[in-house]
Amino acid sequence: MDAPNPNKQKVGILREELEQLQKENETLRLMFEVMSSKYRLLHEAYLRESSSTICRGLTRFDLHEQFSDKSLRPQVQLTAASSSHVFVKTDPRDESLIVKDGFQWRKYGQKVTKNNPSPRAYFKCSMAPGCPVKKKVQRCLDDKAFLMATYEGQHNHDVDPTIGQALSSPGSSATISATTPTSEFRVPVNPFRPGITLDLNLSGSNHENSNNDNRNDKRIEDCVASLAKDPGFTAALAAAVARSIVEQPKPPTP
DNA sequence: CGCGTTTGACCGGCGC
């Protein structure tokens, strides 16, 4: 009776592993549910904002100003491919036209435009010599809490890592912010690259380390908000997560 | 002194 049955011992180990995997599975399921619910909420908020704040800004600030200017129509048609508009929420009392997007910019001009009393500032990227990227920053006509940055061109270098780490998406990135009466959400976008780079590193420590709850929540929000920008990727990710939940984890083979 | 910002001047495109 002293010698333990090796089979029973093996079964015990396997059972332990199984329980551990089930716990992990449950955790992942909960995370997925949280992500899904947050995604739904944020997507609804995003759609609301798209049809109100941002679209209002675009139609009255950008579209009105640029589309009404027939000289810019060809450029506007190229906008989707060669330039991007980013709304950045700032303190309306802050009169500086500074958009912290992870790059260093050198201001080379400022103009007061016809349709907006707020001056428009012109910046060139100064992080790398010869970088062709320019941006224009102007306070939104309707909501002075927002700055609209228009980026043109592609960077020929990477983002400053010390600044980039503070942003949720690696590489070049900027933050769109939009407010609803009750909430604020941030949508990380990448105005210079075709794809959206997401940090989906939702490690198990998320639920183990309560000190990181706020940061993890924010990261999840950032991820979810990014998903809202790309329905195709949303579907692909949802399918992948669903698969990982449906598929029972197999015990490790020796 | 070097670097970045400011700001008036200048240029080019477009509409009338």
Add this chain to the structure above:
DNA sequence: GCGCCGGTCAAACGCG
């Protein structure tokens, strides 16, 4: 052709 407008240049200026 002229005027308007957005975009850019470059000298002056300020700051560390």
